[in-house]
Amino acid sequence: MIYLILGLILWSGTHFWKRLAPAHRASFGDKGKMVVAIGSLAGLVLMIVGYRMAETTFYWGRSPAMTGINNLLMLLSFYLFAASGSKARITQYIRHPQLTAVVIWSVAHLLVNGDTASFVLFGGLLVWATSEMALINRANPNWTPGPDVPMKKEISAVVATVIVFVVVSGVHIWLGYNPFG
Numbered sequence: 001m002i003y004l005i006l007g008l009i010l011w012s013g014t015h016f017w018k019r020l021a022p023a024h025r026a027s028f029g030d031k032g033k034m035v036v037a038i039g040s041l042a043g044l045v046l047m048i049v050g051y052r053m054a055e056t057t058f059y060w061g062r063s064p065a066m067t068g069i070n071n072l073l074m075l076l077s078f079y080l081f082a083a084s085g086s087k088a089r090i091t092q093y094i095r096h097p098q099l100t101a102v103v104i105w106s107v108a109h110l111l112v113n114g115d116t117a118s119f120v121l122f123g124g125l126l127v128w129a130t131s132e133m134a135l136i137n138r139a140n141p142n143w144t145p146g147p148d149v150p151m152k153k154e155i156s157a158v159v160a161t162v163i164v165f166v167v168v169s170g171v172h173i174w175l176g177y178n179p180f181g
Helices: 002-020 022-027 031-053 064-086 097-112 116-139 151-174
Strands: 058-060
Touching: 002 022, 002 031, 002 116, 022 031, 031 116, 064 097, 064 151, 097 116
Parallel strands: none
Antiparallel strands: none
16 A cells, blocks of 8 residues: 555655645746656556555445446546546636546445445545645636637547546456446
């Protein structure tokens, strides 16, 4: 479990750096982006390895209903993430689409993974994402939605959502975690 916790700390620390120490982060210039990228990747690897290695206690497992709800929430999560990249229409209503996607992703996984390693991983990322949103809102309380977007951006977000859902489902099946029950 230590690798999982270290991964969460590294992931959160690299992402919080810009919010908690903006002058220090700015002093690195473009090299700071590389530090964040490497730290995030290392944190991600530690979280994956730590999650797979963790000795865990189970409290609940998947049920057909929760598996269906999980998959619907995952589609919404992937859509929000894709919409943020394509600047689809929903980004006019949600200030933090990527972080909201992480919150939904975390909740979806907690619905079907009731074990201590999942509480640490998905709960930890849920806390990180909501904290990140609060820090951003505190630093910049004024938010103005962007202009109207063309329909092609919406279509590209939906297409990206379907493609990513299929790929991620395939990876989960390959790893032995069938997301469809």
